Amino acid sequence: MVKPKKELYQNRIELLQGTLDMLILQTLQWGPQHGYAISQSIRGRSGEVLQVETGSLYPALHRLEKQGWVTSQWKQTESNQRAKFYRLTSGGKRQLLSEQARWTQIVAAIAGIMNPAASGSG
């Protein structure tokens, strides 16, 4: 097939957009991080379940920066590498709070549908 892959990537971003943004913001809550560390952190914290594609991660970071929820700065890492660190802004913190609230709501709602009798089982 000649159909370029770019559209595939965009589709996935579409699916994950809200959630990925929230995960990134959540990760940055504990301090400024660079892109590689963010992806490692999400993977680690999710017990290796969530693999963040770079093709989703970087567009998301740049989008968040454009919306003013994060800012970026070039700094040295502990291993003396130059890397671009992203930091949560106050607007980003507010956004994170509202996304957390929304997320809880969605999870509760979906759980209610999927498992009406018992309480949700993971």
Place this chain on the structure above:
Amino acid sequence: MSDIWARLRVRFRRRSRHEDLDEEVQSHLRMAAQERIRQGESAEEARTAALREFGNVGLVKDVTRDMWGWRWIETSGQDVRFAMRTLRRSPGFAAVAVLSLALGIGANTGIFSLINTLMLRLLPVRDPESLVELLHQYPGEPRMNGYSWQSYEHFRNQNHVFSGLTGFSPSRFDMRGGGLGGQTVDGEYVVGDFFPVLGVKPAIGRLIGPEDDRMGAAHSAVAVVSWSFWKSRFNLDPGILGKRIVVQDVPVTVIGVAPREFFGVEIWSRPDIWVPTGLEPVIDHASQPRFSKPLALIGRLKPGVSIEQARAEMSVLFQFTIEEMARNGKDPLMRHLKLEIVPAGAGLAFLRDQFTQPLLVLMALVGLLLLIACASIATLLLARGAAREHEMALRVSLGAGRVRLLRQVMTESLLLSAAGSLLGILVAYFGARSLVRILLSGRPIVGLPPHFTFEVQPDAHVLLFTVGAALVTGVLFGLVPALRAMGTAPASMLQGAARPTQARSARFFGKSLVAAQVALSVVVLSLAGVFTRHLSDLRNQLGFERDHLLLVSLDTAHSGYSAEQLALLYRELLGRLDALPGVRTATLCSPTPISGAGASSFIDVEGYQQKPEDHRYVAISWIAPRYFQTLGTPLLAGRDFTVQDAGGPRVAIVNQAMARYYFADANPIGKHFTIEKDWKNVGGPDKPYEIVGVVGDAKYDDAHGTPPRTVYLPAFGDGRMFASNFILRTSIPPDAATGEVRRSIAEILKGVEVGHITTMSEQVDAAIVPERLIAMLSGSFGTLGLILATIGLYGLLAYTAARRTKEIGIRMALGATRGAVTWMVLRDALVMVSAGLAAGIPVALWSGKFAGSLIEGLPQSSALPISLAALGVIAVALMASYIPARRATRVDPMEALRYE
């Protein structure tokens, strides 16, 4: 705003931002690799693994950059640059496309800007959509808006449909005082609530209100001036408020200035002063304190009241006006006066009524023209697109996204249409201006000031229209080639073998496009034929010969001669003019034919019983002997007037229409009739006229319609003269005779000024300006459409012939003659043209009928113009196919077969 600045800053730092992203990706890769090295992988392995894990670096960067915004501008910029490069490679095509679009879009924009000014643009007043005007119509006449004060009061006091009903009356005012030199300006008398009903707020001071408008009272001695008057005469000095100026010898106080954009409700007028109607009796020294001029009425509908409701109620109230008008005369048609309520949000309807029809006809014609241009360019693009199939296939194979490819091809089309529109705006600007000039170049329109104009300013509507036209045309002619580019199948295209099958649908589509152009051209050309024929009918079926007639009118107002003296001198002058070299015959008449002015009266015919409701006016013309000989109107029975008729019994000549109406088949010669007393010049009632001659019907005051029943009376009688316009039939061009004519006048009538010299052809042409315009423009549009269609046809044939070089080579190698090859190409052309004609002729027939239903007097049958148009198209198509056909016959079989 700050967002835009941020974007702009980002945009100018774009370079560093790209580098930034590169570096970010590199640092990611480095860290990922280091981590793997820490876990014991070799440096080489770690680097490859990190890269693999990362994915397609270029694509990741690409989608990331998409987040920055501006991305579409960047790629659009690329598309535009690419399209420019492509177009530069075929400048001939680009020039043809841009020029035809410029003409097409320009013509459309131009006509639309006129329509916009006349019909669409709303007045700068409060809630213009609820404004209506009251029109009344006498059978066969234009709709008018003019009422007596009594009617106005009746309407105002009795109606339940208007939240306000107000009126005004245009006039000319002499102004002086207050630092002004004497000057005459356009102005309006307005009813006290004129400004409040329109909802206009003053620029400074206050506007006229109901408290200012009391008949003949000193309160009324106030005036509001226009913003432009304030600017040009008072340099925007606020001290104008309270200034005393003198209007028509009556001192008034300036109380305010109207807002800058306000010009009243007539788009053709720009009044400089408004005074209350109450001032009119003072200005005109009227004996009664009552407004005596006709009042144009505008109302504001109450919320929730529809125009139909208003019409229903006002028609009842209008009986008052009918009674009032019918009281003053015997005309039974007065009873048929009809009231209409029409929207006035875009200004009063009068000018609209005059020009809407020709403008809509022109709009339809330019719309067709633009369609032809689109089809023609689409054909060329398609032929070119087919030639570029190889390139497209290659690019698809190399991974170009189809959407991107589509965008690129569309960019090219839109670029063409944008360039065409820019040029088109220029065309429209100058075109609309000259169009207005031509439209207004006719004789003065009754009901409008003699030298009025209206401004055609492009506004948001017009710009929107142009942009819309550009987009629609761009998409129209670009879509098909673009879709074809999208459908390119890469593999098969790169194998040259698959070509002919691949091109079949494209060829069919191209052929249909050419057929469509042929069809549209036939429609426009045949309509042009119909309009030209109509024009020629108007010019030549007048009942007289319009060529070689010179009209001379004299201004005797300040000459000091008495009526009797003038009568003698005119006779002498007539004899002199008659004898001038180059002049065949000379005569006098009043009014001159097709001048727009006329005289009419009721008559009583001896022995003819007429019911009161059959009373109709007859037209009256005063003429000197040899009038019919001069004009070339046939004398059918009886005799012409002679010099002796001046002193003898009263005689008259009637036209055939009158003779047939009153006397049917009986001989009218020797019959008598009297003219009713309401014509003042006739010199007393009840003296009968004897009919001494019958002449052929000739148009009277207008070139349109059928000739009215006409009575011709002698120019000289009772020692006086009733006709004052000379008409000369010349053997030389009429203009060439004017020098001698002027000399003769100066010798015989000393101190009399020559008022107006013109030719009958000019006078007729001034009466049929819209028809001339439509005929001229439809002719040019038709020609232009044909040229465009020819270009499309030629382009397609040339391209097809070039593509079939190999096939033709084989055919010739196998013994096909040149004739057979020529026929092959011509047959292609003929098929397209025939298909076009098959589709176009029914449409042309229908359009002809439709136009005929809109425009009175249009030739009933459009068969001849359609046949001519079809023949023209076939001839031009054959010429266009000649070059490709000849080129095909020149194919050298060996050369052609060696190809590939």
